[in-house]
Amino acid sequence: MKKNIFFNRDIFHNKKREINIESLVEIFNSFIINFRIKNNFFIKDISSLENLRDFSLLFLDNQNFNQIKSLNNICVITENQSIFEEGLFQNIILVNDFNLTYVQVLNYIYGHEDTSDYFDDFVIVNDSYISKFSEVDQSVAIAKNCVIGRGVKIGKYSIIKNNVIIKNAIIGDNVIISDNTTIGSTGFGFNIKNLGAKNLYPQLGIVVIDDNVHIGSNCTIDRAKIDLTYIGTNSMIDNLVHIGHNVQIEENACIAAQTGISGSVIIGKNLISGGQSGYAGHIKIGDNVTVAAKSGVTKNINNNSTVAGFPAVDIKEWKKHIINQKKNGHK
Amino acid sequence: MKKNIFFNRDIFHNKKREINIESLVEIFNSFIINFRIKNNFFIKDISSLENLRDFSLLFLDNQNFNQIKSLNNICVITENQSIFEEGLFQNIILVNDFNLTYVQVLNYIYGHEDTSDYFDDFVIVNDSYISKFSEVDQSVAIAKNCVIGRGVKIGKYSIIKNNVIIKNAIIGDNVIISDNTTIGSTGFGFNIKNLGAKNLYPQLGIVVIDDNVHIGSNCTIDRAKIDLTYIGTNSMIDNLVHIGHNVQIEENACIAAQTGISGSVIIGKNLISGGQSGYAGHIKIGDNVTVAAKSGVTKNINNNSTVAGFPAVDIKEWKKHIINQKKNGHK
Amino acid sequence: MKKNIFFNRDIFHNKKREINIESLVEIFNSFIINFRIKNNFFIKDISSLENLRDFSLLFLDNQNFNQIKSLNNICVITENQSIFEEGLFQNIILVNDFNLTYVQVLNYIYGHEDTSDYFDDFVIVNDSYISKFSEVDQSVAIAKNCVIGRGVKIGKYSIIKNNVIIKNAIIGDNVIISDNTTIGSTGFGFNIKNLGAKNLYPQLGIVVIDDNVHIGSNCTIDRAKIDLTYIGTNSMIDNLVHIGHNVQIEENACIAAQTGISGSVIIGKNLISGGQSGYAGHIKIGDNVTVAAKSGVTKNINNNSTVAGFPAVDIKEWKKHIINQKKNGHK
Numbered sequence: 001m002k003k004n005i006f007f008n009r010d011i012f013h014n015k016k017r018e019i020n021i022e023s024l025v026e027i028f029n030s031f032i033i034n035f036r037i038k039n040n041f042f043i044k045d046i047s048s049l050e051n052l053r054d055f056s057l058l059f060l061d062n063q064n065f066n067q068i069k070s071l072n073n074i075c076v077i078t079e080n081q082s083i084f085e086e087g088l089f090q091n092i093i094l095v096n097d098f099n100l101t102y103v104q105v106l107n108y109i110y111g112h113e114d115t116s117d118y119f120d121d122f123v124i125v126n127d128s129y130i131s132k133f134s135e136v137d138q139s140v141a142i143a144k145n146c147v148i149g150r151g152v153k154i155g156k157y158s159i160i161k162n163n164v165i166i167k168n169a170i171i172g173d174n175v176i177i178s179d180n181t182t183i184g185s186t187g188f189g190f191n192i193k194n195l196g197a198k199n200l201y202p203q204l205g206i207v208v209i210d211d212n213v214h215i216g217s218n219c220t221i222d223r224a225k226i227d228l229t230y231i232g233t234n235s236m237i238d239n240l241v242h243i244g245h246n247v248q249i250e251e252n253a254c255i256a257a258q259t260g261i262s263g264s265v266i267i268g269k270n271l272i273s274g275g276q277s278g279y280a281g282h283i284k285i286g287d288n289v290t291v292a293a294k295s296g297v298t299k300n301i302n303n304n305s306t307v308a309g310f311p312a313v314d315i316k317e318w319k320k321h322i323i324n325q326k327k328n329g330h331k
Numbered sequence: 332m333k334k335n336i337f338f339n340r341d342i343f344h345n346k347k348r349e350i351n352i353e354s355l356v357e358i359f360n361s362f363i364i365n366f367r368i369k370n371n372f373f374i375k376d377i378s379s380l381e382n383l384r385d386f387s388l389l390f391l392d393n394q395n396f397n398q399i400k401s402l403n404n405i406c407v408i409t410e411n412q413s414i415f416e417e418g419l420f421q422n423i424i425l426v427n428d429f430n431l432t433y434v435q436v437l438n439y440i441y442g443h444e445d446t447s448d449y450f451d452d453f454v455i456v457n458d459s460y461i462s463k464f465s466e467v468d469q470s471v472a473i474a475k476n477c478v479i480g481r482g483v484k485i486g487k488y489s490i491i492k493n494n495v496i497i498k499n500a501i502i503g504d505n506v507i508i509s510d511n512t513t514i515g516s517t518g519f520g521f522n523i524k525n526l527g528a529k530n531l532y533p534q535l536g537i538v539v540i541d542d543n544v545h546i547g548s549n550c551t552i553d554r555a556k557i558d559l560t561y562i563g564t565n566s567m568i569d570n571l572v573h574i575g576h577n578v579q580i581e582e583n584a585c586i587a588a589q590t591g592i593s594g595s596v597i598i599g600k601n602l603i604s605g606g607q608s609g610y611a612g613h614i615k616i617g618d619n620v621t622v623a624a625k626s627g628v629t630k631n632i633n634n635n636s637t638v639a640g641f642p643a644v645d646i647k648e649w650k651k652h653i654i655n656q657k658k659n660g661h662k
Numbered sequence: 663m664k665k666n667i668f669f670n671r672d673i674f675h676n677k678k679r680e681i682n683i684e685s686l687v688e689i690f691n692s693f694i695i696n697f698r699i700k701n702n703f704f705i706k707d708i709s710s711l712e713n714l715r716d717f718s719l720l721f722l723d724n725q726n727f728n729q730i731k732s733l734n735n736i737c738v739i740t741e742n743q744s745i746f747e748e749g750l751f752q753n754i755i756l757v758n759d760f761n762l763t764y765v766q767v768l769n770y771i772y773g774h775e776d777t778s779d780y781f782d783d784f785v786i787v788n789d790s791y792i793s794k795f796s797e798v799d800q801s802v803a804i805a806k807n808c809v810i811g812r813g814v815k816i817g818k819y820s821i822i823k824n825n826v827i828i829k830n831a832i833i834g835d836n837v838i839i840s841d842n843t844t845i846g847s848t849g850f851g852f853n854i855k856n857l858g859a860k861n862l863y864p865q866l867g868i869v870v871i872d873d874n875v876h877i878g879s880n881c882t883i884d885r886a887k888i889d890l891t892y893i894g895t896n897s898m899i900d901n902l903v904h905i906g907h908n909v910q911i912e913e914n915a916c917i918a919a920q921t922g923i924s925g926s927v928i929i930g931k932n933l934i935s936g937g938q939s940g941y942a943g944h945i946k947i948g949d950n951v952t953v954a955a956k957s958g959v960t961k962n963i964n965n966n967s968t969v970a971g972f973p974a975v976d977i978k979e980w981k982k983h984i985i986n987q988k989k990n991g992h993k
Contacts, residue, residue: 113490114490116470116472116488118472122458122475129458129475129476141778141780144784144809145476145809145825147475147476147493147494157778159778163809163825165492167510174859174860176776176848178847178848179827179847180827180842180844181511182509182510182511182549185492185509185510185547185548186545186547186548188547188567188587188588190545190585195566196543196545196567197505197506197507197544197545197567200545211858212859212860213859214852214859216847217844217884218511218549218844218880218882218902220511220548220549220570220571222548222570235857236850236852236857236859239844240571240902240922242569252857256850256924257850257906257924258904258920258922260588260589260606262588262606275922275940276607276938276940276958278589278606293924293940293942294940294972296624296625310625313657321656321659322973324656324659325983325986328982328983328986445838460806460807476825478805478806478807478825478841496879498841511842512842513840513842513880516841516901517838519900521876521916523916526897526898526914527895527898528874528875528876529874531876531898549880549902551842551878551879551880551901553879553901571880571902573900573902573919573920589920591919591938593918593955609955641956652990
């Protein structure tokens with residue numbers, strides 16, 4: 001289980017500079033309304049509410065943050081006056097444009113594949129490009145025209161077929177990834193207030209694919225914004241499947257072709273998902289859930305449920321609805 | 332705004348020969364029932380009803396053509412006896428098989444990527460193939476295993492990731508195109524009367540992607556049949572999205588994963604389109620429209636509408652329907 | 663019509679060893695409960711119920727097998743005690759774990775692309791990798807970054823665009839395959855009792871694409887488990903289409919973008935399939951069927967039908983249902 005893996009962000013996304021909080025305040029002066037800094041430190045990382053990291057920035061929108069405890073080495077950046085005034089945080093910066101500050105501060109610190117100063121360097125092995133900063137086990141079979149980017153690790157006996165792109169990802173043992181699939185690409189982190197490719201929220205997380213997973217052809221699995229997109233052990237993913245950023249799928253999932261899972265969906269063990277099914281963002285699916293083909297799942301689903309339709313409901317209810325529909329059709 | 336860009340078709344699709352109308356009549360003799368030629372000229376281009384071009388052929392099916400004005404330098408080809416007889420057109424050829432004439436005449440004049448005499452020539456730059464007949468700005472970052480075809484222009488600071496194919500396209504500044512995406516491929520221009528790859532309507536248009544657009548991984552954007560497929564400034568397109576030939580999308584579109592937009596759909600500004608939504612061909616979507624995930628849009632949609640379901644209706648109506656369905660399910 | 667083509671499995675999947683039935687019984691001792699061998703022979707191939715082959719293994723689950731006639735040179739492997747006892751088969755092995763025996767016996771005999779001992783060898787032709795064990799007609803145009811695997815045949819005047827992967831496939835004349843498409847990849851043959859990439863049922867069949875077929879960009883067509891996945895003459899397939907393993911499609915199909923056809927679907931002549939439609943596995947679609955866009959076809963469909971909706975019904979019924987829904991929405 002690699003779900004709680006620690007990863008060194010800088011191996012994947014080239015950190016361009018080390019700055020401390022006081023310098024940050026100076027440089028991004030024009031965005032800053034107010035600030036309080038109790039302990040100045042060099043910024044080593046970024047945090048999410050789920051994963052607080054030492055010496056990091058935490059961008060806090062209007063989310064619930066009462067569970068946050070050890071905050072000594074974190075600097076909060078917020079647009080929210082009341083969060084600032086409340087005084088819970090020792091290090092906090094109040095900004096006038098949360099979205100833009102998010103984009104510009106992180107792009108100042110990190111190069112990543114959506115900026116022009118992203119850096120990688122490759123060797124050619126068996127007609128594929130393997131980053132010098134990757135760790136591919138010697139037993140791995142990599143076919144033609146693949147690109148294995150910086151930071152990527154691939155475990156024992158995995159098979160990477162042709163024209164596969166793997167970036168910003170940790171791949172377990174005995175994983176098979178089929179042709180033309182893209183792993184670790186940029187999530188749909190668009191910034192509704194400031195559209196356009198330049199204003200994309202930097203996607204600085206990674207993808208983790210656990211042991212013994214099979215991923216089909218022409219799939220896309222996006223890396224997380226800050227933490228992990230995770231695919232659990234033994235999962236079987238068919239062709240043309242899309243898995244959005246921050247998605248977490250526990251072990252033994254079977255996901256049929258053309259399924260789409262939106263960002264930040266959390267899925268339990270033993271999912272069976274029919275073809276062309278879709279999942280709305282930020283929902284939670286329990287263990288042992290079956291989702292019929294072409295379902296559109298819009299809400300949390302309890303353990304041991306079978307759902308169908310759009311919006312997806314218990315399959316018994318769905319069948320009743322289909323029978324009613326049929327009756328009405330014959331009136 | 333590059334929507335009304337002029338493009339030189341011959342840069343993209345290699346013109347094989349220059350012929351004049353009288354030669355055309357001779358060569359395609361067996362297809363021709365009757366003809367009137369007032370001013371013989373060398374055929375320089377082809378026209379659509381929306382974009383008449385000088386010294387061009389205009390294939391006229393049974394469409395409305397009353398708005399056509401300057402017709403001196405156009406030669407109409409039609410199967411429609413009454414169009415021929417009406418006498419509106421100075422240069423007109425009446426043929427016995429419109430579809431086959433379309434295919435054979437245009438394939439006689441143009442090489443394109445669906446004929447064996449298509450011609451391109453490449454240099455290798457940083458492990459990608461760049462056509463000698465393309466113009467890629469020096470600031471553009473192109474990753475591995477890409478193919479940039481003849482005629483393609485790419486503007487400043489754009490980022491083209493790995494294994495991306497760009498053909499028959501003009502790409503603006505600050506555009507990001509993610510891995511394994513195909514731009515400018517052949518539209519679904521099949522010829523229902525004469526099926527088969529050989530009888531495909533030649534797709535001789537291009538794709539124009541305006542500044543600051545982000546396109547995800549494993550997408551397909553087909554080139555137009557004669558004019559442009561157009562993606563407006565600042566648009567954000569997620570993974571595995573299909574955009575058909577002749578589609579026009581104005582600025583600021585946000586299109587989630589696995590959306591499919593059929594040929595010739597016209598979309599206004601500020602579209603928000605949920606994942607797995609689909610659009611029937613030849614419809615018109617207004618400005619500021621939101622299309623919920625998994626919708627199937629089958630008709631024109633007014634400005635400022637929010638629609639859902641299949642066939643897509645106003646989202647309030649859709650919600651009522653879902654509530655009714657739920658009630659009936661509990662009977 | 664190449665549907666009934668004979669193919670030599672060993673050309674596609676490298677046979678690792680020749681063993682006879684008695685050796686098999688010895689080696690897989692631990693799986694075997696009982697066996698009867700009347701004529702010991704070297705195992706040359708595998709059979710399906712539809713295609714019995716000489717000197718082959720036939721894995722028999724609980725399927726109907728009464729039609730089987732010439733069985734002299736076939737060895738049945740089953741988990742089903744009553745099949746074993748019935749005495750119909752001269753050569754039969756009763757095993758304690760059908761799924762695992764299937765996987766392990768076939769992986770013992772064959773290397774294939776999901777095992778680490780798969781073998782191929784390539785030459786570079788015009789910047790694509792062409793297997794030394796393939797037969798590509800000289801008139802075929804293959805663009806950049808393609809991989810043409812072992813055993814593949816490609817007929818006259820076919821056009822293979824960029825970054826196309828073709829493995830385990832026979833391609834006819836005048837076929838066009840567009841960019842980033844994957845042909846012959848592994849079907850979704852997951853083993854529900856023993857999940858994980860290692861336990862995938864070996865997919866030892868091929869894909870046959872008949873003459874004059876057009877396949878769009880970023881499609882996936884999986885090879886069959888034992889026999890053929892077949893696409894008939896003159897068929898037109900749009901972008902991002904998924905065709906599962908063992909699917910058979912007769913001539914003149916028009917299949918719009920993002921359609922998904924599950925494994926083992928049998929489709930007649932002249933199919934028209936709208937975009938984003940889906941087909942449940944193992945169903946049978948007649949000749950001259952039209953499937954509206956976004957339909958989910960769950961049952962067999964008769965000749966000359968037009969269906970729509972999910973679950974797909976006759977389009978007249980579907981329209982009535984939509985009208986009823988509209989009325990109820992206005993209540």
